Amino acid sequence: MLNPDRLLVRLKARLAPEFWEILDRASQLARERQWHLYIVGGIVRDLLLLDRGKNDSLNLPDIDLSVDRAPVAATPGAGIELATALQKHYPQTRLEVFSTFQTATLVWQGSDRLNSFSIDFATARTETYAYPGANPQVQASSIREDLYRRDFTVNAFAVRLTHPDRGELLDFFDGLTDLGSRHLRVLHEKSFIDDPTRMYRGARFAVRFGFEFDLHAQRLIQDAISSGIYARTLAERDKVPALQTRMQAELRYTLGASYSQAALTQLAALNALQCLHPTLSLDDRSWWHLRWVSRAWQRLDESHRPSLWLTRLEVILAGLAPEFRESVAQNLQLPDDSQHRLKNLDRLQKTFAETLPQCDRPSQVVRCLQAYHCDSLWLVMVTSPRRVRHKIWQYLTQWQAVKPPLNGKDLQQMGYRPGPHFRTILEALKAALVDGEIEGDTEDEIRNNARLFVLNNYHL
Structure with a gap:
């Protein structure tokens, strides 16, 4: 059994002093009201995972606290x-209240060390789901029942911050054993039916910390998916906006992470992508596309990088039959432009497959592509054959940024009278520069050669 005093010492040692002061103040306020206060969730799990021989810190963006009044709710x-x-002691914070769920959040602002740090406060509560994927209905309860509603045993720890038994670790569901064996074990049979995002959170956690779903959890995932409950639930789109919001958030976390491929591999092995659509899977072609996205994205200048998680998700959804893509994107509440890209993907692939191979000069490629948004070109590029992909890549990384070496003021100084033909001349200059017809070792040399190009091709 863990020594309560030692556990608090370890917690205090790994928290920045400012964070510990806030927790201490919160526990005093709870004690004045004869409540028990607990720190719960990931911070306790991470504390237990830390190697005791290291001075790792627990500077987290948020902390979860739970209040109960044992032996009654x-x-x-x-x-x-x-x-x-607590806000009265920290007036720089912003208080957000969610009465329906009996929770509140304090967000710190205007502090270098604490800026954007937040604490979530919750009354210990039970949750029931009116239907799969719904937001939970909550009722005040004990800390044991509060921990029972969590996704996995390794996330169902709490440390008491108030007397008596301050520093006590609450582990009602043998989470320490699962932590030692690196197993993800669920707390109740309907866990994945109530909230399918739990399998996505589990996959993220597994690849980050070297865990795996235990056999029972794997069977429950398979049973939930094969039941068809997700397909029926998502078909009632207006009924489950909560599920759609949570699912998009999980996909954002998973696909934006450095370990996304490992997490996707695990989700694919569990057939968990079928939560999004019954026919969705990752074949060899999809995996190749995803790996290509990761490599290409790293090579782009930061200012030209598309959203990585969204690009990866669009590539995954591109593996669906065309008639399903837009509806799945709508279910996930993806941005309108993302839905539009998926809806029009086949048409653009066909258009570029016909036109780009006929472009012999870079300027011709520029004329074909310059009317399209970069994100649309990205999706077509990734999912197209090499001869198309290569030309779009060159456009995005080289030719798109090329500007005419002269401007309208330069043309006037050369004696040209302003008019609509200026646009024609400037476009011709840009094309000539892209095609290598105008060259030079310095900017001045390029501009001088550009003037010669204009004089040779356009009469004053």
Whole structure:
């Protein structure tokens, strides 16, 4: 059994002093109200995972606190009351209240060390789901019931911050054993039916920390998917906006991470992508596209990089039959332009497959592509044959940024009278520069050669 004093010492040692002061103040306020206060969630798990021989810190962007009033449930809204009381000591914070869920969040602002740091306060509560994927309905309860609603045993720890038994580790569901064996074990049979995003969170956690779903969790995932419950639920799009929001958030975290390929490999092995659509899977071609995206994205200048998680998701959804892509994108509440790209992908692929191979000069490629948004070109590029992909890549990385070496003022100084023909001349200059007809070792030399080009091709 872990020594409570030692656990608090380890927690304090790995938190920045400012964070520990806030927790200490919150525990005092809870004790004044005869409540028990617990730190719960990922911070406890991470504390237990840390090698005791290292001085790793736990500087987290957020901390979760839970309030109960053992042996009976705390007053509904206790978490909100505690957050409100703590804000009086930290007036620089912003208080956000979510009465429906009996929770509140304090967000620190205007501090170099604490800026954007937040604490979530919750009354210990139970959750019930009116239907799969719904937002939970909550009711005040004990800390044990509060921890039971969590996704996996290794996330169901709590450390008591108030007396008596300050520093006690609460592990009602043998999470320490699972932590030692690196297993993800669920707490109840309907876990993945109530909230399919749990399998995505589990996959992210597994690849980050070297865990794996235990056999029972794997079977529950398979049973949930094969039941068809997700397809039926997502078909009622207006009924489950909460699920759509949570699913998009999980995909954003997973696909934007450095370990995305490992997480996707695990999700694909579990057939978990079928939560998005019953026919969705990753074949060899899809994997190749995803690897290409990762390599190409690294080679781009930061200012020209598309959204990595969204590009990866669009590549995955491009593997669906065309008639399903837009509806899945709508279910996931993707941006309108993303839905538009997926809807028009086949048409653009066909257009570029016909036109780009006929372009012998870079300027011809520029004329074909300059009317399209970069993100649309990215998706077509990734999912097209090499001869098309290569030309779009050259456009995005080289030719797109080329500007005419002269401007309208330069043309006037050369004696040309302003008019619509200026646009024609400038476009011709840009094309000549892209095609290598105008060259030079310095900017001045390029500009001088550009003037000669204009004089030789356009009469004053």
